[in-house]
Amino acid sequence: MAHTDRQPAVSFRDAKLVVGGRTLWEHLELDVLPGEFVAILGPNGTGKTSLLKALLGLLPLAGGSLTVAGREPTRGSSTVGYVPQQKIFDADLGLRGRDLVTMGVDGHRFGMPWPTRAARARVDEAIEAVGATAYANVPIGRLSGGEQQRLRIAQALISDPDVLLCDEPLTSLDLNHQEGVLDLIDRRRRASDTAILMVTHEINPILPMVDRILYLVSGNWATGTPEEVLTSERLTQLYGTPIDVLRVRGRVIVVGGGESPDKSHHCGPTEVIAS
Ligand SMILES: Nc1ncnc2c1ncn2[C@@H]1O[C@H](COP(=O)(O)OP(=O)(O)OP(=O)(O)O)[C@@H](O)[C@H]1O
Numbered sequence: 001m002a003h004t005d006r007q008p009a010v011s012f013r014d015a016k017l018v019v020g021g022r023t024l025w026e027h028l029e030l031d032v033l034p035g036e037f038v039a040i041l042g043p044n045g046t047g048k049t050s051l052l053k054a055l056l057g058l059l060p061l062a063g064g065s066l067t068v069a070g071r072e073p074t075r076g077s078s079t080v081g082y083v084p085q086q087k088i089f090d091a092d093l094g095l096r097g098r099d100l101v102t103m104g105v106d107g108h109r110f111g112m113p114w115p116t117r118a119a120r121a122r123v124d125e126a127i128e129a130v131g132a133t134a135y136a137n138v139p140i141g142r143l144s145g146g147e148q149q150r151l152r153i154a155q156a157l158i159s160d161p162d163v164l165l166c167d168e169p170l171t172s173l174d175l176n177h178q179e180g181v182l183d184l185i186d187r188r189r190r191a192s193d194t195a196i197l198m199v200t201h202e203i204n205p206i207l208p209m210v211d212r213i214l215y216l217v218s219g220n221w222a223t224g225t226p227e228e229v230l231t232s233e234r235l236t237q238l239y240g241t242p243i244d245v246l247r248v249r250g251r252v253i254v255v256g257g258g259e260s261p262d263k264s265h266h267c268g269p270t271e272v273i274a275s
Pocket of ligand 1 (some may be wrong): 049
């Protein structure tokens with residue numbers, strides 16, 4: 001549960017991001033409080049991953065300001081944990097899950113050749129916390145998608161970050177593994193007040209734990225609770241084309257009409273957001 005009396009974990013003020021000469025979004029105003037869970041939605045190419053990169057200090061803003069735990073984001077900071085989009089590791093890669101997690105110690109994501117005894121103990125703890133002890137010494141490319149994802153989460157959390165960024169962490173996971181991964185993330189934010197920003201094309205699996213949504217569309221954006229943002233009126237306004245939001249047995253289905261935005265989504269032809 002978010003605490004309103006503390007400084008925001010993340011704060012965008014009149015923020016503008018330009019990538020490759022194109023303005024992805026601008027005038028963005030968003031505070032994310034400690035312990036808050038924010039889902040970032042929108043069609044392909046609207047700048048969701050780029051927003052995470054700005055938070056990681058990898059992309060500078062073209063205007064406005066951005067702070068993470070009160071400071072400008074810097075590359076490699078241990079304040080921010082990052083679970084990147086899933087990439088398949090080569091089965092012949094020598095890297096073990098344990099090595100991957102070790103790279104997360106103190107934000108040194110690109111290697112830590114000689115971990116100290118204390119670092120090794122932290123790695124063991126982080127691996128145990130995600131339930132990955134049994135396969136931590138197996139080459140990571142031989143593990144299932146869900147097992148790999150647990151180890152990525154351990155890597156992202158080992159530096160005890162204030163903010164956890166997740167880029168489509170549920171892609172290619174079955175329902176069981178989706179639930180396992182979400183449970184890990186949700187437990188963490190409850191136990192440590194970690195703010196979560198999760199990019200996703202599938203809102204339904206995370207709907208029960210989402211506090212707010214940031215919805216990006218073609219340079220425009222909307223923020224609010226799921227009930228506020230996921231309405232036909234709000235999304236029609238945002239997309240500039242008729243959109244219907246349906247609620248079916250607790251699931252949200254967004255249906256575009258005419259020049260529908262769903263063409264640019266990963267989902268089926270009529271469902272913009274659905275699991
Ligand atoms: N380094 C770069 N140079 C030029 N253009 C880039 C660069 N990185 C990203 N882009 C472009 O910026 C736009 C936003 O990319 P981004 O990955 O942030 O989108 P996204 O909303 O996360 O999309 P998706 O849902 O497909 O993952 C895209 O058009 C992309 O091609």
